[in-house]
Amino acid sequence: MFRKVTQSIANQMDDDDLVPVRSLLDHEHFQALCLVRRKRKAIFHPSPCYRQTWYKLDDVLLPGEDNKSTESLCPTGDGEESKQFAINKSVSDRVDGSLNLCIEPTSVELDGAVAFYKGLSIKMEKKHIPLKKIEALTRERKMNVNHSFIQQIQKTDQNLYVVHETLEASEKTSYEESTKAAGSFMTKLYAKFFAKGTREKKQSVTIPKGCTLAFKAIELAIKDGSWSLNHLPEDILVFACDDSSGGKLGALEVEVEENCQILSKLSSDLVIIFLKAIKAVMRDRNLFEELTEKMEAVLDETGSCELKTESPDLKDLLSSLQSSPGHLLPQLAGAITYTLDALDELTEDQLLLLLESLEDKIVSQQLKLVKTILEYDIEYSKRPFRVDAGLLSFSQEKEQKVTIAMVEMSGVKLQKDGFAVRVTEAFSAVAALYVSLYVLNLLSNSD
Known part of the structure; x- marks a missing residue:
């Protein structure tokens, strides 16, 4: 539900560069001056999509002459670099009789009565660090090229970004959705559910004060000990829509084949293991995050990391990957990561x-x-x-x-x-x- 809220807020702000935070558990890693990495591009998410690194800019810079922390760049909340916003939105409905009721993305068929409520009231603060202040910092402090994280980034040829603008909750708030139906009804949300009587479904999420809801980031260009901001936008995915290759569908089929071809070469035993793990992470978000993190580690470390888990649902998969030939491990991890990225776009x-x-x-x-x-x-x-x-x-x-x-x-x-x-x-x-x-x-x- 948190992702639904942040996506809605980003859309209402009408700012194409504003990236919604996808998980409440991760919001602290997308605060101002946090370092983030962009996920690998794919046709199913052409818009920027980032993942946390657990580091802030100050962590990878050498000390300056005045030993002043980069935190002094962050807005204090009482200047021009901070603005207040508020969103108030509620939808409620009650219908009696026999009808088909569509409440996107779900629909309910009923004979009786249904009441639906969706409510959000949130106050937010938009904070930004002027890029000229970060550019001044590039002249005052050098990059620590001996830092293990920076060495890893350069070794794997990854792009690194710094968060320079955030949209934060300025007070604790809650978002709630509820549906209550009486009579004979079936909801498409739960395909197997059909009942007579009364059923009530409630979902809510509490957003703490200071929670990062959305952010903007800019790429860092690192060379030796110097660093700068890359103001030029990244290349975007471009597809010919009417050519002989089949347009965007043709491009998607090529992308899927390139990323997943290795899965078609698995032995029957490995297929069972892979499918079991994928099904497990589809049911359990914690397992999903664990597998994603481990596959990203394989790709970041070029296959040198150790794959261990306490989860019986992932143990067989990770054990099989650990014993895979070195040249195949990155391909297998890439296929799994690509699959997880696609699943992550679904509700x-x-x-x-x-x-x-x-x-x-x-x-x-x-x-x-x-x-x-x-x-x-x-x-x-x-x-x-x-x-x-x-x-x-x-x-x-x-x-x-x-x-x-x-x-x-x-x-x-x-x-x-x-x-x-x-x-x-x-x-x-x-x-x-x-x-x-x-x-x-x-x-x-x-x-």
């Missing part, structure tokens, strides 16, 4: 529906359906289109509802007859769903 409910689809053995058909959707210009056009209705035909009605719900959560509304329309910005979300289905289909169908 928790989509992950649950994917797991159910695996059990019902309908992932292959869902993959064909999503590929068909990507053949249309859903990135720029909101015109209705049609997909093959046969791809929405399943042996059980429940499987059809699971599939339609999962696709709708990525921003494309489907009807049983194949009629489809994009209801939100959808290409990146549908592309992430395609990658997730591709990998799950590959692993679940391998001999």
Whole structure:
């Protein structure tokens, strides 16, 4: 839910460079002057996406003549470098009767009554460090090239960024969503749930004062002991939309093949181990973060790190990776990281529906359906289109509802007859769903 809040706030601020913090557990690592690394680019997240490093700028600089900390650059909250904002938003509804009620990204079919509430009231403070102050610091203090982290960054040829602007909660606040239904109803949020009676579902998240909600970062250019700010924007992913390669879908297929080809070469025993671990992290966010961290460590250390865990769900996978040939380990870690990045773009409910689809053995058909959707210009056009209705035909009605719900959560509304329309910005979300289905289909169908 925290990610939903920060994404909504970033969208309302109408600032393309503002990056929402994805996890409440990580917010302290995206404060002003924190060092961050950008995740590897992928078609399903062309916008900047960063991960923490556990370091601040002051940690990797040599002391200056006055021994003054870089913390003195941070805004105090009472000057021009700090601005106050507030967002107040609430939605409530109650409906009686027999109807289909759509409350994106979920929909509820009921005969009875349903009450829905969503509320957020938050005061925020936008703080920024003028880039000219950081540029002045580049002339006053040298980079510590003997620092192990800086050596690692240069060895692996990674880009390093420093946070120079943040949007923080200026007071403790809570966000709550609740749905209460009475009568006979079924919600697409939980595909297996159908009941008569009363059901109430509440979700809430408490955001502490000072919590970083979103941020901006700028790249550091490091050479020997000197460092500077790189004001030029990074190259963005560019795709030809009407060429013989198949446009963005063709580019996505090439990217998936390049990143996941090694998974098709796994032995049947390893396939079982890999699929078990992927399913486990889809259920458990803590396992997801643990596996992500370990795979990033493999890539950062070029295969020299030790892979150990206390989790029985990950033990077999990490043990297998640890015993893999040195030249294959980075490729395997890269494939897993690419898969985790795609899964991370999906909602928790989509992950649950994917797991159910695996059990019902309908992932292959869902993959064909999503590929068909990507053949249309859903990135720029909101015109209705049609997909093959046969791809929405399943042996059980429940499987059809699971599939339609999962696709709708990525921003494309489907009807049983194949009629489809994009209801939100959808290409990146549908592309992430395609990658997730591709990998799950590959692993679940391998001999």
